[in-house]
Amino acid sequence: MQNQQRPSDRRATAELLARHDQAGPRYTSYPTAVEFSGAVGRADYEVCLAAANEAPGAPLSVYVHLPFCEERCLFCGCHVIISPDKDKAAPYVGLLKEEINLVSERLPERRQISQLHLGGGTPTYQSAAELSNLLTHFFSKFQATPDAELAVECDPRVTSEEQVDVLASHGFNRISFGVQDFTPSVQEAIHRVQSEKETLELIERARTHGFRGINVDLIYGLPKQSLETFEATVERVIEFGADRAAVYSFAFVPWIRGHMKNLEETDFPDRDLKFSLFAMARERFLAAGYVPIGMDHFAKPDDELAIALRERRLRRNFQGYAVIPAEDVIGLGVSAIGDIRGSYVQNLKKLSDYGNSIRDGLLPIERGVKLQGEDAMRRILIHELMCNNRVEKAFIAERFGVDFDSTFAVDLERLAPLVDSGLAQIDDQSISATPIGEMFIRNLAMCFDTYWRDKHEGQDRQTFSRTV
Numbered sequence: 059m060q061n062q063q064r065p066s067d068r069r070a071t072a073e074l075l076a077r078h079d080q081a082g083p084r085y086t087s088y089p090t091a092v093e094f095s096g097a098v099g100r101a102d103y104e105v106c107l108a109a110a111n112e113a114p115g116a117p118l119s120v121y122v123h124l125p126f127c128e129e130r131c132l133f134c135g136c137h138v139i140i141s142p143d144k145d146k147a148a149p150y151v152g153l154l155k156e157e158i159n160l161v162s163e164r165l166p167e168r169r170q171i172s173q174l175h176l177g178g179g180t181p182t183y184q185s186a187a188e189l190s191n192l193l194t195h196f197f198s199k200f201q202a203t204p205d206a207e208l209a210v211e212c213d214p215r216v217t218s219e220e221q222v223d224v225l226a227s228h229g230f231n232r233i234s235f236g237v238q239d240f241t242p243s244v245q246e247a248i249h250r251v252q253s254e255k256e257t258l259e260l261i262e263r264a265r266t267h268g269f270r271g272i273n274v275d276l277i278y279g280l281p282k283q284s285l286e287t288f289e290a291t292v293e294r295v296i297e298f299g300a301d302r303a304a305v306y307s308f309a310f311v312p313w314i315r316g317h318m319k320n321l322e323e324t325d326f327p328d329r330d331l332k333f334s335l336f337a338m339a340r341e342r343f344l345a346a347g348y349v350p351i352g353m354d355h356f357a358k359p360d361d362e363l364a365i366a367l368r369e370r371r372l373r374r375n376f377q378g379y380a381v382i383p384a385e386d387v388i389g390l391g392v393s394a395i396g397d398i399r400g401s402y403v404q405n406l407k408k409l410s411d412y413g414n415s416i417r418d419g420l421l422p423i424e425r426g427v428k429l430q431g432e433d434a435m436r437r438i439l440i441h442e443l444m445c446n447n448r449v450e451k452a453f454i455a456e457r458f459g460v461d462f463d464s465t466f467a468v469d470l471e472r473l474a475p476l477v478d479s480g481l482a483q484i485d486d487q488s489i490s491a492t493p494i495g496e497m498f499i500r501n502l503a504m505c506f507d508t509y510w511r512d513k514h515e516g517q518d519r520q521t522f523s524r525t526v
């Protein structure tokens with residue numbers, strides 16, 4: 059175990075945590091999903107799609123949600139449908155194909171995609187034949203640009219080499235594997251037992267097909283984790299040669315995800331240990347030459363995420379960090395979220411409602427939010443912070459025609475305590491996170507979030523996860 063923090067560093071860190079660890083948004087969108095409401099619905103989506111069609115030639119990003127899983131992992135915070143019986147899920151691909159028809163017929167001039175992401179749930183819950191059927195239909199309506207990023211999330215426990223082969227045959231070139239932690243006692247505690255061997259075999263298979271940006275997801279803050287065992291997991295991921303790793307903070311939200319009540323709370327690492335788990339993982343990835351990407355990702359220096367960061371082209375959306383972002387994101391599938399022409403729109407979350415809407419030939423929208431007032435400006439500012447850990451004042455001032463310091467006077471005041479704590483720096487040109495402040499980047503972003511300030515601060519516990 060090589061936790062290189064000195065005792066005085068650890069004391070300082072513990073003090074920072076005590077002062078600044080709080081519940082808050084993750085900023086995969088701005089405004090965040092808690093602002094979504096039924097005030098934005100199907101009619102608004104029709105208008106957005108019509109407006110999007112007026113930008114011929116501009117490629118789209120598409121997210122497809124495949125929600126099924128065979129069993130529930132106790133830490134899971136995703137929108138999933140548990141069904142050991144695969145026959146129940148069989149009609150879903152047909153519904154998705156219908157939704158692809160509904161959307162594509164409204165976008166006759168926008169049929170190019172620069173990004174396709176299959177997420178879940180477990181995309182590889184669907185058989186190789188079902189995936190092939192879905193993708194053949196998708197690519198009969200949309201065409202990938204030559205450099206498109208076609209990505210899939212895989213659970214190594216249920217993914218076969220045949221499925222990887224099928225995805226590769228449809229042009230998929232990015233793949234992400236869920237691991238969380240290789241330690242048997244942790245895996246048992248979270249009800250997700252998977253061997254290193256099956257993960258490594260699939261990584262190798264993906265490599266032979268030329269997949270790039272091979273990613274492994276880890277989670278810190280899970281029951282039974284210790285510095286020693288989590289370090290062993292991190293070391294194995296580095297040895298596997300993963301191009302990227304995401305090290306997510308476990309969000310314990312049993313009031314939202316009732317199954318989390320089955321986790322043994324006494325097994326959780328305390329706040330200081332939880333932070334040390336992340337600090338150790340960060341240290342190990344950096345020592346192995348990885349570059350920190352945003353809040354919780356790491357990439358090899360020659361990985362395109364690291365290159366995009368250096369060139370300030372990195373983008374972030376609901377699917378994580380992206381290199382070839384499109385201005386409009388189409389969400390397909392139950393509960394999927396799109397981001398199109400200044401509005402976020404979310405599909406119906408209940409499978410039966412989603413199915414009924416599609417069968418009636420109606421776009422299956424449940425809710426959303428339209429950007430208004432300063433939203434677009436604040437969205438870009440927060441995005442810059444989350445991607446680059448800094449924002450240039452001139453970039454915002456010139457783009458939106460404002461005087462930065464007077465426009466954000468209240469926000470800068472709210473940032474002052476973080477500056478005093480050594481987490482943020484403000485000068486004439488920019489606002490940036492210090493190296494320790496990068497781990498508190500959500501706290502910095504929250505200073506610029508007027509929804510947080512006006513509506514959620516102080517009554518946040520039931521809605522948001524901890525920031526660290």
Ligand code: SF4
Binds near residue numbers: 129130135179180
């Ligand atoms: S496989 Fe993934 S999506 Fe499904 S329950 Fe487990 S963590 Fe959640």
